[in-house]
Amino acid sequence: MNQLYLYIAVFAFLGLVQAAVELCDDPGTGTFNGVTVQGCDTSQPCSVEKGESLNFELDFTPKTGSSTLEVDVYGILPDIPLPLPFPGFDTNGCQSKYNIQCPLTASTKYEYKNQFTVPDIAPSGPVQAMIQMIDDAKKTIVCITIDIMVQ
Numbered sequence: 001m002n003q004l005y006l007y008i009a010v011f012a013f014l015g016l017v018q019a020a021v022e023l024c025d026d027p028g029t030g031t032f033n034g035v036t037v038q039g040c041d042t043s044q045p046c047s048v049e050k051g052e053s054l055n056f057e058l059d060f061t062p063k064t065g066s067s068t069l070e071v072d073v074y075g076i077l078p079d080i081p082l083p084l085p086f087p088g089f090d091t092n093g094c095q096s097k098y099n100i101q102c103p104l105t106a107s108t109k110y111e112y113k114n115q116f117t118v119p120d121i122a123p124s125g126p127v128q129a130m131i132q133m134i135d136d137a138k139k140t141i142v143c144i145t146i147d148i149m150v151q
Helices: 003-011
Strands: 016-018 020-024 031-038 046-048 053-061 068-077 080-085 110-117 125-134 140-150
Touching: 031 140, 053 068, 053 125, 053 140
Parallel strands: 046 140
Antiparallel strands: 016 031, 020 140, 031 053, 053 110, 068 080, 068 125, 125 140
């Protein structure tokens, strides 16, 4: 847990900063090494307009190997406690365009790079984006939430 706070406090290079991030209730079996979100500040939620994309890099280390990597992104609204999937998000994380080649090897650090677009139908106001990485045994490797303010 101390490692999470260290990563949140440290600024990344090239204008990327650590976003306001929390581990999920079930943080997974792997190690969360950090996340950067382009244009976000640690002191407040990431501000994004409807239809805009949020570019992110999630660094993690799986505890066990996996032949696949499923990446699910959900929106969690304050009045709706159930996660709502982001439409059109490609859940196959084993692609070079995301900087990942499978199979994943246990105890190896990976840097998953992707983006998600805030749907035009999203309500304005605070939302959490939940990013969950799942292995071939359908077990969570890493799960985090990022605070977002939809404009």
